[in-house]
Amino acid sequence: MGQEGGGTGGQGVVFTEVGPRDGFQNLKETLPTADKLAVIEGLLATGVDCVEVTSFVSPAWVPQLADAEAVCRALDPARLRDRVRVLVPNRRGLERALAAGVGHVLVTIGVTDGFNRRNVNRSVDQSLGQLGEIVAAAEGAVDVSLSVAFGCPFEGAVAPARTAALARACLDAGAAEVGLADTIGVADPAQVRALLGAVVSAGVPLDRISLHLHDTRGMGLANVLAGWEAGVRRFEGSVGGIGGCPFSPRATGNVCSEDLLHLLARMGAGISADLGRYCQVATQVAALLDRELPGRLHRAGLWDGRLLSEAPAG
Amino acid sequence: MGQEGGGTGGQGVVFTEVGPRDGFQNLKETLPTADKLAVIEGLLATGVDCVEVTSFVSPAWVPQLADAEAVCRALDPARLRDRVRVLVPNRRGLERALAAGVGHVLVTIGVTDGFNRRNVNRSVDQSLGQLGEIVAAAEGAVDVSLSVAFGCPFEGAVAPARTAALARACLDAGAAEVGLADTIGVADPAQVRALLGAVVSAGVPLDRISLHLHDTRGMGLANVLAGWEAGVRRFEGSVGGIGGCPFSPRATGNVCSEDLLHLLARMGAGISADLGRYCQVATQVAALLDRELPGRLHRAGLWDGRLLSEAPAG
Numbered sequence: 300m301g302q303e304g305g306g307t308g309g310q311g312v313v314f315t316e317v318g319p320r321d322g323f324q325n326l327k328e329t330l331p332t333a334d335k336l337a338v339i340e341g342l343l344a345t346g347v348d349c350v351e352v353t354s355f356v357s358p359a360w361v362p363q364l365a366d367a368e369a370v371c372r373a374l375d376p377a378r379l380r381d382r383v384r385v386l387v388p389n390r391r392g393l394e395r396a397l398a399a400g401v402g403h404v405l406v407t408i409g410v411t412d413g414f415n416r417r418n419v420n421r422s423v424d425q426s427l428g429q430l431g432e433i434v435a436a437a438e439g440a441v442d443v444s445l446s447v448a449f450g451c452p453f454e455g456a457v458a459p460a461r462t463a464a465l466a467r468a469c470l471d472a473g474a475a476e477v478g479l480a481d482t483i484g485v486a487d488p489a490q491v492r493a494l495l496g497a498v499v500s501a502g503v504p505l506d507r508i509s510l511h512l513h514d515t516r517g518m519g520l521a522n523v524l525a526g527w528e529a530g531v532r533r534f535e536g537s538v539g540g541i542g543g544c545p546f547s548p549r550a551t552g553n554v555c556s557e558d559l560l561h562l563l564a565r566m567g568a569g570i571s572a573d574l575g576r577y578c579q580v581a582t583q584v585a586a587l588l589d590r591e592l593p594g595r596l597h598r599a600g601l602w603d604g605r606l607l608s609e610a611p612a613g
Numbered sequence: 614m615g616q617e618g619g620g621t622g623g624q625g626v627v628f629t630e631v632g633p634r635d636g637f638q639n640l641k642e643t644l645p646t647a648d649k650l651a652v653i654e655g656l657l658a659t660g661v662d663c664v665e666v667t668s669f670v671s672p673a674w675v676p677q678l679a680d681a682e683a684v685c686r687a688l689d690p691a692r693l694r695d696r697v698r699v700l701v702p703n704r705r706g707l708e709r710a711l712a713a714g715v716g717h718v719l720v721t722i723g724v725t726d727g728f729n730r731r732n733v734n735r736s737v738d739q740s741l742g743q744l745g746e747i748v749a750a751a752e753g754a755v756d757v758s759l760s761v762a763f764g765c766p767f768e769g770a771v772a773p774a775r776t777a778a779l780a781r782a783c784l785d786a787g788a789a790e791v792g793l794a795d796t797i798g799v800a801d802p803a804q805v806r807a808l809l810g811a812v813v814s815a816g817v818p819l820d821r822i823s824l825h826l827h828d829t830r831g832m833g834l835a836n837v838l839a840g841w842e843a844g845v846r847r848f849e850g851s852v853g854g855i856g857g858c859p860f861s862p863r864a865t866g867n868v869c870s871e872d873l874l875h876l877l878a879r880m881g882a883g884i885s886a887d888l889g890r891y892c893q894v895a896t897q898v899a900a901l902l903d904r905e906l907p908g909r910l911h912r913a914g915l916w917d918g919r920l921l922s923e924a925p926a927g
Contacts, residue, residue, distance in 0.1 A: 520831055595831035
């Protein structure tokens with residue numbers, strides 16, 4: 300499980316920044332390793348609890364992350380141990396991660412066979428079996444992210460009971476944290492509440508559940524609000540909202556980290572990251588990619604209660 | 614008050630599309646009248662309850678809307694009477710609107726003197742006095758929008774009691790609907806709930822309150838969710854999220870209409886507009902403006918529970 304953030308008891312949020320993995324892997328371009336490292340160092344300097352820095356997937360599948368070893372080896376070993384997570388698709392990926400000095404890993408499992416087979420060429424049951432092997436071989440926490448937990452592009456609507464049973468099975472297999480991922484961005488707040496209710500009823504404690512939401516249809520932060528108010532304290536997002544949705548080429552992907560953290564802070568959450576610094580990293584990423592990012596806060600700026608301006612009213 | 618939409622009793626939403634006014638007036642470019650009319654006709658064809666088509670403000674102040682008469686006169690008189698609203702800044706504006714055949718008007722009043730003086734060169738009390746005159750002279754419903762109801766760029770934080778007292782005073786002066794406008798996009802869901810509580814406590818019934826929210830800092834739809842669950846049934850937004858924030862030149866402005874309506878429909882609201890058609894209008898506006906718009910749904914598309922695709926998983 301990710302280490303505890305600078306939260307304030309029951310209001311403290313543990314946030315994992317996934318931009319360097321989920322964002323960069325969905326870009327058309329491949330960023331130079333040095334640029335990635337500048338972004339990752341900037342993210343770590345915000346104070347954010349955890350940064351998912353890369354994926355030890357085959358470079359043939361995701362050439363954007365072919366420099367996974369180089370990225371990890373360039374990071375400070377203490378940070379690598381305490382505040383970094385990497386995605387590993389299989390045992391081979393875990394071995395590469397361990398060799399690169401990373402102990403905290405994420406395994407993704409699609410809730411439907413249709414999605415999981417296309418993603419990792421295994422049935423859900425086979426992935427669950429492999430999860431046990433990875434937990435046994437790992438040297439740190441193994442988190443699981445359940446892809447298409449709210450809806451699948453190949454099998455359609457997903458019953459909450461199905462996701463809930465798999466979440467419980469992952470916990471039983473040794474997962475530290477179970478993430479509910481809205482991979483294609485179809486969740487709504489009512490569905491977030493319903494799924495959380497089902498997962499908790501299946502015996503997964505709220506403090507082991509993470510929400511990985513997308514803003515594909517604009518409901519990302521409304522879903523975050525619903526999750527927060529239902530008691531979820533673990534969230535993921537990407538800086539500036541970078542990344543896309545492979546199933547909707549023109550659409551937005553991950554919820555924007557700093558927009559999410561700003562919302563939660565305004566709702567009384569304890570957050571570890573400095574929002575001003577986060578906005579600076581988003582601005583830096585926009586400059587590296589030379590385009591406007593989906594995130595809002597880094598463009599508007601934090602409001603201090605007194606924004607003087609002489610512009611006409613809107 | 615705007616006419617009732619095709620709602621379903623207590624779950625029916627009355628939605629006013631403000632893109633042709635609040636969106637177009639905040640664009641750098643001025644659209645040709647024929648393009649505006651194509652967009653307005655497209656919006657009316659979605660079935661949306663009401664479209665705010667222009668503002669009878671001085672062309673010297675807002676050259677983008679200098680064709681207000683031409684826009685109104687080109688519209689079908691029955692639609693102009695039943696499903697159109699225009700902004701009028703003063704008595705002169707009202708006279709122009711009446712001459713153009715529009716009965717349903719909107720008056721904006723800033724909650725702070727600092728904002729209101731810069732916007733219309735009057736104190737809040739002077740604007741309130743003028744509201745009574747406009748109500749007396751109007752031939753239809755007079756709605757009021759309270760600008761900077763959640764925070765002011767010149768006076769900072771705004772106490773809920775202050776906005777609530779003004780909302781009640783507007784009702785007493787004959788306003789049909791009182792809108793709470795987050796003009797600079799600083800509201801959060803807790804603040805939405807607090808302000809609604811104060812306004813209702815001041816004697817303004819929930820069914821006379823409208824929310825006009827901006828997505829400047831990404832919380833637009835989270836705030837809509839909070840308002841909806843607090844019982845608000847009147848909302849405003851702009852197609853595609855067009856428009857900006859005069860106080861944050863690079864920032865997003867109004868919440869996106871079709872994203873908002875999609876959220877509410879998913880939460881069980883009865884909406885009058887067809888979402889597929891709304892997305893088509895947003896796509897049309899993006900083409901007219903030749904740029905990507907902030908709205909999400911028109912790019913991702915509605916999800917029918919089965920989006921087949923062979924793309925790799927994210």
